[in-house]
Amino acid sequence: MLSFTPRLIAQSLISAVNLNLTLSYTNRIPQDIPTIVVSNHRSFLDAPILIQTLPYSLRIACHHYMGQTPVIREVINSLGCFPLANTNQRQQQFFRQASNFLTSRQWVGLFPEGTKPMIEPTSPYEIGEFQRGFAHLAWKVPVTNLAVLPVAIASLAETTYPTIPIRWLKQFDRDEPFFERQGSHPMLVYHRVKVLIGRPYLIDRAKKQEYKGKQAKKLARDLTQYCQSQITELLIEGCY
Secondary structure, X not given: OOOOOHHHHHHXXXXXXXXXXXXXXXXXXXXXXXXXXXXXXXXXXXXXXXXXXOOOXXXXXXXHHHHOOOOHHHHHHHOOOEEOOOOOOHHHHHHHHHHHHHHOOOEEEEOOOOOHHHHOOOOOOOOOOOOOHHHHHHHHOOOOOEEEEEEEEEEEEEEEEEEEEHHHHHHOOOOOHHHHOOOEEEEEEEEEEEEEEOOOEEEOHHHHOOOOHHHHHHHHHHHHHHHHHHHHHHHHHHHO
């Protein structure tokens, strides 16, 4: 019997849109170490692309509403993604789930830009400000050695289609301010994409001892800036 694994589902979605996909700098992918994958995010295809191109089991965090919305909920479950909790429980539950995956040597994928680029389409070489939750997770997760891997998804050809009204999603997440907007939710479909792997940021036991007090905020900020800079440079390289 054929087993519909997350990788097979991801490959099927990529094939369904006839996406031409190339991969650069695979030699930078960490080996045999728990890894947090950080990527830019403009399309619903980003999660399948990461799941398909990276060689380890990848559990990607996704927006709360995706776990509440029919059809979308079934798709993300089949991909092995985990939706964030509602606003009141989000931070605590995210840390617990992500830590469990990483300590069991699964990889965790995150899109630090959040919801905004999905509602307000940007140019292929642009990224928004990164939220720092992934950086605090990287420093706090109870594993001895960890890698944070920046990955750029560079779109070389794409089409944007209107779909459902944005405000319709408010029923699935009343705390998301972007769902107050008028108009249709854009659906960005890639036709040709280059995935570029950045240089991993390694955190060992000795480095973890530095994560305390005021230094903790600085370390999280530095890691966030590192990943954002890596992805920005890779997007410029991939798009031109």
